[in-house]
Amino acid sequence: MKSYDWLLLDADNTLFDFDRCEGQALQLALAEHGVPFADDHHPTYNVINRQCWRDYEEKKITKEELRLRRFELFFNSIGVSLDPDQFGRNYLVHLSTAAFLLDGALETLGKLQANHQLALVTNGLKEVQRPRLEAGALNGFFDVIIVSDEIGYAKPHAPFFEYTFEQIGRPEKERVMIVGDNINADIKGGLDYGIDACWFNPGQQDKPHDIQPTYEIQNLSQLLSLL
DSSP states (O other), rough: OOSSEEEEEEOBBTTTTTTHHHHHHHHHHHHTOOOOTTTTHHHHHHHHHHHHHHHHTTTOOOHHHHHHHHHHHHHHHTTTOOOOOHHHHHHHHHHHHHOOOOOHHHHHHHHTTTEEEEEEEOOOOOHHHHHHHHTTTOOOGGGEEEHHHHHHHOSHHHHHHHHHHHTTOOGGGGEEEEEESOOIIIIIIIHHHOOEEEOOTTTTOOOTTTTTSSSESSHHHHHHHOO
């Protein structure tokens, strides 16, 4: 196996149980606006939100459009009339305090930290990600934290990785690996930039024919055996 000096780790659905965080924030925000929470609300929003983030990553929409469009589409889908801007602000407040971690995340980070330098690389909004990292007690594990909203670039685009490499001292690319759940943003982005990529795929999703991760794992503890 190859040896790596730096590991770039994604946050949501790699370390954080983002689906759980998202569901809680959505339920609390809807309650604030007097909308009873239904079983299909979170699955509906989850699909819409993922597509909007993909559109943002592919530069089809701006960050400002992302903030509003996901809620406009969601409200239209469930048949309610709410102000997407105000609702979005309330939702982000709740999301910023939701810091549910995946099983084994802290233990794995502690073991990785003993032999590697770690950088957190996340596509997200700064007012959400920074408080969640603090609440989840993750800050101390990372030498560098990169939040797309703070730098104006998002994975999978090369400027995001260029900025990251500048912050970590421009190591040789063969000494760096990215670990993440998003096959496009994390895996394709890393491979296109010239670094190895480990796909965290707990749901065992089908792999696209045109993307070949360097490694694939189904739980975080498997990462330790790779390294």
